[in-house]
Structure formats: structure tokens, C-alpha cells
């Protein structure tokens with residue numbers, strides 16, 4: 001363990017300002033995906049601990065809701081500064097538990113801080129309305145109030161930045177939180193507890209529990225004190241949470257699965273398209289919900305694109321994330337590797353051609369070669385299923401309408417990308433694609449200023465942008481009479 005990392009490594013849960021173990025004393029092992037060795041443990045908490053965390057958040061909410069927007073803004077600015085002051089230590093911890101390169105981890109920590117800063121600013125702009133009254137003797141006001149206790153459940157692929165988009169708006173709005181990080185990457189989430197302590201976050205405002213997803217989830221969904229669930233993860237679990245939280249009519253924000261298309265037209269800047277393709281496909285070793293899942297390349301540019309993409313993929317340096325220069329860390333676990341192998345076997349059996357990579361890396365464990373498959377067809381698994389790994393399937397197309405139809409042929413609608421030099425085509429395609437986010441001649445588009453989220457079965461709600469705080473506020477209409485006007 002690197003010395004400066006241990007300061008933030010908490011092998012306990014944060015409930016009502018105290019770092020505690022599970023009632024049962026049971027723990028979960030946390031594994032370093034680069035070595036397969038145990039990094040440490042975290043409590044295997046369940047329903048009882050979660051209930052106490054919710055009650056602590058509810059108690060804290062009674063006073064936190066009365067803080068001013070300026071106070072909360074200043075608290076978030078201090079949190080931003082604490083994150084950036086400890087960027088290296090937090091990045092090391094993230095790399096050790098998730099596997100991504102230190103460069104990517106530092107980028108994720110900076111992104112986390114950027115979202116917190118964005119919501120420090122948004123806290124002071126959660127405006128209401130004074131509406132021109134239809135009555136001479138009454139006044140019409142519209143105010144916005146914090147919803148109360150929120151529950152945040154986050155995935156293993158971006159264990160810090162996913163939390164920033166939930167804790168940021170929650171604090172900005174005056175809510176309090178119960179957080180459940182992914183069991184494979186709990187330390188980055190628990191580190192937020194240490195950061196909150198450092199900046200003087202009142203106890204009980206942020207509570208963090210680790211352990212049995214089902215038991216924790218059931219308590220979150222059933223407990224009437226929880227007014228909102230914000231979840232990032234698979235569509236399968238998202239649907240379960242929506243269903244289970246219906247019994248208490250909670251607000252839900254869902255950032256779910258994707259199946260991103262990446263279209264390259266004959267009139268695209270080829271080198272720019274290849275650069276964007278590498279970024280949009282192999283970031284976090286392909287383990288992001290906005291990673292390209294299907295490349296559709298027009299016939300005239302197809303062969304040159306495949307050759308250049310394969311060559312660029314071959315150059316990516318694979319290794320442990322803590323090593324200098326590494327661009328592709330291990331996948332989260334061997335199960336993820338087996339899933340990528342299934343996609344490759346299916347494609348090859350149906351006529352696909354591996355033009356780069358295609359097998360486990362010589363480093364062994366869950367390291368995998370960045371892979372490109374040409375000759376992809378719509379009958380192959382990755383046409384409909386999210387790969388979540390470093391595999392780039394390339395489909396060829398002839399006409400623009402055909403490419404847009406293929407891109408839209410999925411129940412998902414999170415992110416999509418296309419490259420063209422033609423302005424008219426850019427507007428036709430942007431308006432034709434049924435997705436929440438569109439990259440035009442860009443492969444990396446996430447930023448706090450823009451609303452992140454999807455349509456169809458990729459989710460509900462938006463994170464970031466001026467929209468990001470809306471789901472943490474209730475709207476109240478006030479009609480005031482008897483004023484003797």
C-alpha cells in the first residue's frame with residue numbers, strides 16, 4: 001500500500017459521524033484487480049445498519065435544511081479544495097481498487113472536484129418564482145425546497161466521480177445522504193466520508209454503508225424516510241430499484257446501461273475520427289457506460305479506418321495502473337474478461353475478423369488485449385448487448401439513413417458519436433439519433449456544465465448542468481391572501 005493512500009483508506013462505515021463495523025462483525029474482501037491480492041476489507045452491513053444510517057440522515061436533515069444556500073456553497077467549495085489537495089492520494093486509492101491507470105484516476109478525481117465546484121455554484125441559483133397574480137388581493141409564490149434524505153448507489157467503474165454527481169447536488173439543495181458504494185470499489189466512496197469530516201460537514205449529513213446490496217437496497221427502497229434514490233449502474237438493477245421504491249413513491253434518478261454507436265462518414269477527418277474512437281472505446285479499458293459499443297463506418301472510408309484503428313489499439317500500453325505510461329489497466333475481474341471472450345467467440349463464429357488483440361494479455365489475470373473486430377454484422381451479440389470491455393466491433397454501411405437506423409436499433413439511448421465534415425449532415429444525423437448525449441467530431445464529451453443522462457432504457461433524469469439539482473428539490477406553490485391589498 002502506498003503510504004499517502006492509507007490516510008483515506010477506511011475499513012469501516014460512516015453512520016451518524018461514527019466509523020463503525022457491521023453488527024455481525026462480518027466483512028467483504030476488497031481485491032486489487034491488477035494483482036488479484038486483497039487490499040483490505042470493509043464491513044458487510046445489512047438492513048439494520050442501513051436503517052440507522054437513514055435515521056441519522058433524517059435527524060441531520062432537520063437542521064441541515066435550514067442552512068443558507070451560501071453556507072452550503074462554501075461547504076462544497078471547501079470539499080472541492082480538499083479533493084484537489086489530496087488528488088494524488090485519492091487517485092492511488094482509486095487505481096488500487098479499480099485498476100484504471102493513475103492518469104485516468106487523477107482525471108476522475110479532478111472530474112469529481114469539478115462536479116462539486118459546479119454544485120457549489122448551483123446551490124446559490126436554485127431560484128423560485130414570483131408569479132404575476134391573477135387576483136388583485138393575493139400573491140403567488142413558487143419556492144423550491146430540499147426533498148430530504150436521499151440514497152445514492154454507485155457502480156465500480158467510476159467510484160468517485162459517480163458519487164460527486166450525487167453528493168454535490170444533494171448538499172447544494174440542502175438534502176442529506178445515505179451512500180452505498182459498489183462492493184468491488186468501496187474505498188473511493190468511503191474516502192468521501194473522510195473528506196466530509198475534514199471540511200466540517202455536520203455529522204449525519206453524509207452516511208456511507210457497504211455490504212449486502214440486496215439487504216441495503218431493500219431497506220433503502222422500503223424506508224419512507226428516504227425521499228429519493230439516485231442510482232448509477234446496470235439497467236437490470238435500475239429497474240429493480242424503480243419497482244421496489246414504488247411502494248413509497250420515491251423520486252428516482254437512474255443512470256443506466258448504454259449501447260453507444262460511433263458513426264464515421266466518408267467526409268470525416270479520418271485521423272480525428274480514429275483519435276476520437278480510441279478515446280471513446282478504450283477509456284477505463286472500455287468499462288464506461290458511454291464507451292462506444294458499435295462502430296458504423298461508411299464504405300468509402302471503412303478500410304482505412306479499420307487499419308488505423310487496429311494500429312492505434314495495438315499501441316496502447318497494457319499494465320498495472322500504478323505503472324508509468326500505462327493506458328489500459330486490468331478489467332475489474334476475470335468474470336468481465338470471460339464476458340469479452342464470449343463476445344469475441346460469438347463474432348468470430350458468425351464471420352467476424354479479429355484485426356487487433358483478441359485474447360487475454362500475457363500479463364495474465366484480468367488484463368486483456370485492446371481488440372478490434374472487422375466484418376461485424378447485426379446478428380452478433382454486441383449489436384444488442386453492452387460489451388463493457390476493450391472490444392471494438394466495426395460494421396460497414398453505405399447510406400446515411402441506414403447508419404442512423406442501425407444506430408437507433410437498441411433499447412438504450414445514453415451516448416452516441418459521429419464524425420462528418422458536412423454541416424447539413426451533422427444536423428440531420430444529430431436530430432435523427434435517439435440518445436441523451438451526442439458527440440459530433442468528439443469522442444469524450446462529459447463535463448459538469450452539461451446534463452449527463454440517457455433516454456429509453458438508459459435512464460431517468462440528468463446529472464450535471466443546470467438540470468442536475470432539480471431532482472433534489474421539491475416545488476411548492478404558495479398563494480397568499482388576506483393582505484388588505
Ligand SMILES: NC(=O)C1=CN([C@@H]2O[C@H](COP(=O)(O)OP(=O)(O)OC[C@H]3O[C@@H](n4cnc5c(N)ncnc54)[C@H](OP(=O)(O)O)[C@@H]3O)[C@@H](O)[C@H]2O)C=CC1
Pocket residue numbers: 153154155156157158180181182183184211212213214216217218232233234235237238240254255256257258288289386388414458459
Ligand atoms: N449510465 C451511467 O452513467 C452508468 C451506467 N453504468 C452501468 O452499470 C453497469 C456496470 O456497473 P455495475 O457496478 O456492474 O452495475 P450493477 O448494477 O451491478 O451495480 C451497481 C451498484 O448497484 C448495487 N446493487 C446491485 N444490486 C442491488 C440491489 N438489489 N439493490 C441495491 N443496490 C444494488 C451494486 O452493489 P454491489 O457492488 O454490492 O453488487 C453497485 O453498488 C453497466 O451496465 C454500465 O452500463 C455504469 C456506470 C455509469
Ligand SMILES: O=C(O)[C@H](O)CS(=O)(=O)O
Pocket residue numbers: 157158161162287288289290446
Ligand atoms: O460511469 C461512467 O461510465 C461515466 O459516466 C463515464 S464519464 O462520465 O466519465 O464519461
